[in-house]
Amino acid sequence: MTLKGDKFLLLFLLVILLGAFFALRQEAGEDCRAEITVDGELYKRVQLTGHRGREELLVENSRGKNLIIIEEESIRVEEADCPDRICVKTGRLSQPGETTACLPHKLLIEVK
Numbered sequence: 001m002t003l004k005g006d007k008f009l010l011l012f013l014l015v016i017l018l019g020a021f022f023a024l025r026q027e028a029g030e031d032c033r034a035e036i037t038v039d040g041e042l043y044k045r046v047q048l049t050g051h052r053g054r055e056e057l058l059v060e061n062s063r064g065k066n067l068i069i070i071e072e073e074s075i076r077v078e079e080a081d082c083p084d085r086i087c088v089k090t091g092r093l094s095q096p097g098e099t100t101a102c103l104p105h106k107l108l109i110e111v112k
Contacts, residue, residue, distance in 0.1 A: 032096060032111060034075045036068065039106045048073045048094060048111065063105045075109060077102065 031049040035042060038059060046057075048070070055070040056078075066087065067079040074094040077087040080102055087102040087109075098111045 032073070032094070034070075034093065035110050035112060037108045037110075046070055046075060048075065059105075059107060061105065064102075066102055066105055066107050068109070075111070076100075077107075077109070080105070 031047065034046045034048055036044045036046070036057075036059070038061060043059065044057065046055075051070060051073050053071075057068040057070065059066045059068060064081045065079070066077050069076050069078045071092075074092040076092045077090070077100060080088050082102055082104040084104075087100050087107065090100040093100060093109060093111045096111055099109060101108045
């Protein structure tokens with residue numbers, strides 16, 4: 001036996017779930033970009049959503065060199081002359097919130 005209040009509660013929850021679904025779907029469709037900072041300053045902003053092909057970017061400063069590859073809708077550090085090469089081992093970045101850093105060269109890549 002269902003009460004009138006139960007039907008109202010179910011309808012209310014359904015509206016909340018549909019709203020959340022469409023909000024998350026819209027957020028997922030937003031453009032994705034990578035921000036490359038060197039020594040705390042923005043070096044370059046790269047649009048990842050819709051990016052096709054391969055682009056190479058050499059970041060060189062007094063601390064060393066990093067070769068960054070932008071390929072399709074992802075970005076990665078291909079080569080680095082730092083001792084630990086953690087930035088190279090991180091691999092491809094393509095989702096918001098993913099980051100990689102080369103601490104010896106003070107390089108940071110964030111996907112937003």
